[in-house]
Amino acid sequence: MISLITQGFTNWEIATRSYISMNSLKSYIRSACRKIGVERQAVRWGIEYGTLPPERLDDER
Structure with a gap:
């Protein structure tokens, strides 16, 4: 879940x-x-501990 939050997905998108x-x-x-x-600070933690991918593709939403 933290990695999806860090990638910028909304709660609704993650739940779906x-x-x-x-x-x-x-x-x-x-x-x-x-x-x-x-x-x-879940996003900050995620970035610091490497759960952020190199880039996010918009078509993944």
Whole structure:
């Protein structure tokens, strides 16, 4: 999930792509952020730890 957030996908796009509800997605994101020790800096963490791909293709959305 963090890598998709880091790539700039919206919550709706991530939920749709992952075939889960928006509520489940929000729960997964909160859980992931707790595990990595961040609150609102998931994108910063993702970039620092290499989850950002070299570039994102617009047709992936």
